Amino acid sequence: MVLKEAKRPFYHWNDEQNEVWNLMYTRQYPRIKDRTCQWYQEGHELLKLSKDVIPSGEALNSVFQERTNWELVSTDVQYSDGQSWFEHLIQRKFLITEYIREKDSLDYTPLPDIFHDVFGHLPMQVHQRYANLTEEYAHLMLECPPDVRVGLGSIWWYTIEFGFIIEDSEIKAFGAGLMSSYAEFDLAFSDKMIRRPFNPVDIAQHKPSPHEWHKILWVMQDFEQLEEFVAQQRQYFRVLY
Numbered sequence: 001m002v003l004k005e006a007k008r009p010f011y012h013w014n015d016e017q018n019e020v021w022n023l024m025y026t027r028q029y030p031r032i033k034d035r036t037c038q039w040y041q042e043g044h045e046l047l048k049l050s051k052d053v054i055p056s057g058e059a060l061n062s063v064f065q066e067r068t069n070w071e072l073v074s075t076d077v078q079y080s081d082g083q084s085w086f087e088h089l090i091q092r093k094f095l096i097t098e099y100i101r102e103k104d105s106l107d108y109t110p111l112p113d114i115f116h117d118v119f120g121h122l123p124m125q126v127h128q129r130y131a132n133l134t135e136e137y138a139h140l141m142l143e144c145p146p147d148v149r150v151g152l153g154s155i156w157w158y159t160i161e162f163g164f165i166i167e168d169s170e171i172k173a174f175g176a177g178l179m180s181s182y183a184e185f186d187l188a189f190s191d192k193m194i195r196r197p198f199n200p201v202d203i204a205q206h207k208p209s210p211h212e213w214h215k216i217l218w219v220m221q222d223f224e225q226l227e228e229f230v231a232q233q234r235q236y237f238r239v240l241y
């Protein structure tokens with residue numbers, strides 16, 4: 001499969017945009033750091049994310065390529081449709097949205113921005129095993145029948161975007177959406193949140209809405225649970241189709 005769009009150069013951010021990053025980073029990272037999973041913290045260090053400026057796409061891509069042999073691709077599409085997103089993933093290309101929310105709306109962006117993509121996703125995606133999983137998941141999404149894809153989309157959402165994982169008997173944030181969301185992070189760990197053990201059948205019945213607070217989230221016992229689920233599903237559809 002050949003992707004149609006031409007690759008564009010990485011964007012270089014101005015002072016105002018860097019200030020938004022600084023404000024968001026400064027209030028978020030110290031607050032969440034100890035409640036995030038090990039991979040997230042390691043990835044954060046590897047990518048040398050800091051409060052000072054939005055890291056350059058070139059610098060991020062250099063670490064990313066060296067660690068995973070994947071490529072970072074700049075996009076101005078603020079909400080890649082599932083098809084395009086997964087077609088990039090199977091070619092080991094990770095899209096980053098080169099847009100940042102406005103200073104007067106730090107708490108909410110209806111569309112993913114650079115803070116979500118780089119602060120939320122990239123520290124996880126920079127690990128080879130995690131990148132492999134996302135590639136496998138993307139194959140699965142593109143191979144399965146449309147009615148199954150809806151449920152698999154929920155499972156992606158409630159793991160890759162809003163999942164928890166157990167580490168050393170403690171619940172840690174795993175999903176990129178949790179990492180980059182100021183309000184939802186605390187809500188996710190609060191008594192108001194219903195947290196259930198990872199169960200793909202259960203999750204597939206819950207269709208997420210990006211415009212409402214979550215009421216239920218799921219906790220993986222370990223990363224193997226998700227790897228095994230994806231491998232089993234791929235095997236199942238290979239046999240069927």
Ligand SMILES: [Fe+2]
Pocket residue numbers: 112116121161176177
């Ligand atoms: Fe995301």
